[in-house]
Amino acid sequence: MFNWNDLIFFLELARQGRLLPAARRLKVDHTTVSRRISELEKDLSLKLFDRKPDGFVLTEPGHRLFAIAERIEQEAVGVEETIQAAPSAPKGHVRVASMEGIGAFYLAERFAELAQKEPGLVVELVTERHLINLTKREADIFISFVPPQGQRLSVRKIGRFRLALYASPDYARRFGIPRSAAELPSHTFVDYVEDLVAIQPVHWLLDVLEPTKVSFRSTSMHAQQNAVARGAGIGLLPLFSAKTNPRLLPVLPDEVIVMRDIYASVHADLEFMGRFKAVLRHLAEVVERDTALLTEL
Incomplete structure (x- = not known):
């Protein structure tokens, strides 16, 4: 009979793909993870992972066990909530992934609010340029501008935000401010690095024009905003930042209006569990509360 506790090590290694990250998440030494996986494979008489140069990859039996182990995990986590006479305050870690801009300029402060309301929760905010795979548990919750694809995902649109053209006073003194959209092609812009745009809806300047004169490009929205503020050119920036x-001075605010939706996604197995439900509820509430901040100049 195998040790049920070995499934904890199995799940974490399957999700992380490498011993050291799995060990850090479990707060043990990496040799402990390796030993527990070896013991589990021996007890089940199955090879659960292929050891590759770049990490551990689930075998076919490993994939089958992963599906079973996840169900066991969700049942175990839900035991306390199910049997308690009164629901307890949510507690534990919740990993939220999002784009760098909205993560730094908007979500971080809203999660600080949540920490005051729910001191038992610890939110881990991860910023990425690509779409997170919730099916592979790269994160628990994903905040994105496009609805992600994947099996057993719960995806909800929780709001919208607006983007507008901005320039600095220094740029306005040197080059003037366009008086209509027809004048935009003659101006200089700040933009994304085209071949490194992982999610096309993030390359939002293309909603307005494809600039012929670009003075600065960056994969970071934060860097773009700083460059615009220093006079490098005109940029299309979210209002929340x-x-x-x-x-920053708005440029053609009544003529150029670009909108993006905000989606909150979670794996279906986690959606109704206390700590994840608390984070999702908080996100929906603050986005609704901040409608004016997000959409009105």
Whole structure:
């Protein structure tokens, strides 16, 4: 008979793909993870992982066990919530993934609010340029501008945000401000690095024009905003970030209006569990509360 506790090590290694990250998540030495996996494979008489140069990859039996182990995990985590007479305060870690811009300029402060309300929760905010795979448990919750694809995902649109053109006073003094959209092609812009755009809807300047004159490009929205504020050119920036910098001047605010949806996604197995439900509820509430901040100049 195998040791049920070995499934914890199996799940974490399957999700992380490498011993050291799995060990850090489990707060043990990497040799402990390796030993427990070896013991599990011996007890089941199955090879669960192929050892590759770049990490551990599930075998076919490993994939079958992973599906079973996840169900066991969800049942185990839900025991406390199910049997308690009164629901307890949510507690534990929740990993939220999102794009760098909205993560740094908007979500971080809102999660600080959540920490005050729910001190038992620890949110881990991970920023990525690509779409997170919730099916592979790269994160628990994903905040994105496009609905992700994957098996057993619960995806909900929780709001919208607006983007507007901005320039700095220095740029306005040197080059003037366009008086209509027809004048935009003659101006200089700040933009994304085209061949490194992982999610096309993030390359939002293309909703307005494809600039012929670009003075600065970056994969970081934060870097773009700083460059615009220093006079490098005109940039299309989300209101939630641009409003934080008094050196930014709106350009054609009544003529150029670009909108993006905000989606909150979670694996279906986690959706109704206390700590994940608390984070999702908080996100929906603050986005609704901040409608004016997100959409109005």
